[in-house]
Amino acid sequence: MTDIPMDSMVRAAAHPRRDIGLKARYAAERRFRIYGALAISVGLAFLAIMLITIVSKGYTAFWQTTVTLPINFDEKLIDPSNKRATDPSVLIKANYPKLAERALIAKLGIDPSNKPMVMKLKGFLSEGARVQLRDIVAADPSVIGTTRDVNILAAANLDSAFKGQIDLSVEEARRKVSDQQITWMNKLKADGVMAEHFNTGLFSYGASSRPETSGMGVAIIGSFYMMVIVLLLALPIGVAASIYLEEFAKKNRLTDLIEVNINNLAAVPSIVFGLLGLAVFINFLGMPRSAAFVGGLVLTLMTLPTIIIATRAALAAVPPSIRSAALGLGASKMQMVFHHILPLAAPGILTGTIIGLARALGETAPLLLIGMVAFVADYPTTPFDPATALPVQIYMWANEAERAFVERMSGAIIILLVFLMAMNITAIVLRRRFERRW
């Protein structure tokens, strides 16, 4: 420090005390800095912990254990009295699980008359085998009487055991797979018959009470419909509203009221929009419950303020010189906005829209209230059919007790997060790339 000893008597006495003070002040400075760094690390650490736990729990959901069995589509069992030409419902009602069971018995070399052993096979293959085999026969009835290799889904418990997620040191009565089943599993594994495949069912199946045949097909379609509706409604309306407020609105009561409303709506809890949707769209206007269309409308109202605020910022960032130039060359105000300002503001608007869409995609609470917590097994063909959404599907799986559902849920979260991260990163990159300092 620049202490010039003018009055050396006083300075000499004061000097040491000042020095000590400085040390303490620098220490405080260092401490403060460390607190700051610590705070950031805490935030980032939580992000890391959350992502790691979810990924470690969920990555196995992308694989599914199947057993490849030579299924003999026995005519005697499927259609004993040969009526399928006149009564196709025979093919629907046939005892398909029996076909799979027979093939499995043959494969394992069990004596079919040994009833206790056959009983132990119960719960080895998925109940979904019924639908799987039925669909094969329904698609091509000529397979009846022939033998064909089919990948049959293993039951959820066997799937977990195969992936090594079931603790085999627990005594047999307290776990869900018996020792005999484990022995069979190892035998099939050694034969190369039982193996893990990429789980396409996770993306294509609808709701099901069995983990191995439940998937996010309906939820993905529902979320897709909703995103399309939000994009089609919120983007034009939001941009129009922003243009009015930023370029045309006179400073008056109405404008003030609109601005206060928009800012406030941006901070209204999302669940309130759900109540609005339930009371107005479903009860008052009589729209169907659980429909993606209603969900899309609710999410549109929720996303609008975000898009409006981002668009206004983007419009305001376009310098006045552009406006003056356009007007000076004889453009009308409308032409100035639509031909010059809007294209220049487009990257900012796009960024805001993507962020708004990402928020809408991850939103759950309002959708719970309009009945999207529904057991929907069939694909919705229009936005007016019952559907679910990705985050709602995750919520429903979170409420299931079976461990295999937790695996599926974590897998679904990974997919949702991948979508959201992709959207957010696109927005960040767009902003970096097109951000223009005038």
Next chain:
Amino acid sequence: MSSLLVLAIVVAIGVVAFLIGRQRAAAHENGTVKPHSRAHYHGWWAFLLAVLPALLLLAVWTIGSSVYLDRHIHAALPERTADSKVASEALDVSLVKSLAKGIRRLDANTLPASFAELQPLLAAKGVALATDTQDYMIPIAVEANKVQDRLGLFGAVITLALAIAGAFYALRQIAPRARARNNVERLMLWGLLAASTIAILTTIGIVLSMLFQTITFFESVSPMSFFFGTVWDPRFADAGSGGSQGQFGLIPLLAGTLYIAAVALLVAVPVGLMSAVYMAEYASPKVRGVVKPALELLAGIPTIVYGIFAVVTLGPFLRDLSAALTGGSPFIQGQSIFTAGLVMGIMLIPVVSSLSDDIITAVPRAMRDGSLGLGATRSETIKRVILPAALPGIVGAILLTASRAIGETMIVVLAAGVAANLTVNPFEAMTTITVKIVNQLTGDLEFNSPQTLVAFALGLTLFALTLVMNIVALYIVRKYREQYE
């Protein structure tokens, strides 16, 4: 004719009008008189005149005819008596309507007279009807279909006539000096204004929808026992029994909401504020370039994921940890105020940090330089100059964050528990207003019972609470910005 078909025809008329209009106007462009508007503006004006009035009429007609149809069915229904088989008049009308919809799929001449015969016929067509549909409803439904067809046809004819008339009127107006551009732009301006009033309509919709339901709710439960009741026990009643028994005390829910929000703020405010300070004052551009997007990603994670993290990972972990600490029974429950608050706090860290970052960077450079020039260290500058100067803004930011915490739903639905306790122990479960709104409104519900209506009263309370906080916060933040601009 269905309204969708009419709509398509109207738009088609509009397109034709646009093409003709543009062509006619283009013919003027090489004339002696300098045209006022470009040709496509004439085309658009013709399109708008053809389509807009017709669509307006179509909308009014559709709404009007559905109201008329309701009244018609209502009038045709037999007088209600004490032994009516259908629970309410509204149900009566809706049964007739769904029946009418189903009958449309059948041949009108061979219609059976009793519901018992009708049901299998409709089931074969894939129409499922409520079992309490009565025989007397069938002729009413048939009649209703006829009325509906007549109304629809009449409406379609008027709409199409209006569209054609509009198109002709616009096309006749085309002249070199006609001010088509001004007309189109005036309409566009109205369109822009209409888009921006949607925000007001949404707010009105929120307030009115919740207000009406809340008033109905207060008819069966007194406001006093709602706002000051300390017991929450709504007791789902059997459908139709009226079921005004049960107690709807707001206090335990409000207490839980505020408690969890307070815990969340205790986590989020120090951490978020410190990271904002670090980012604004210390971090090198490189660190900023990495950490800021990372925090934005944290903010982009949906709340359901936080909730699941709380209930699947953190809750059991804390429970086992506390069990290990005491060597026996856990003192932290799997679902607890602490867990929910902690996770909500993590969720709010990026919210606090990005809001305060803006506010801290808005403090003028001169104040910073003045303090540093007087020999203060950076941390002293921050603590004694920047933070006091930014205080109003930070208070506003904290208020906004608190309103987020109060309205947060998915984390508390999963992690806070459903039992409405009044407790001060942060390691026990408590429930919140948002949890109860979700609980009361999911599953099978009878819409007019107090058990479901209470959700709207809760929603209105929540809306009022957050509205006040938001308005105060936005006012403070705006005042603060103006101060330094």
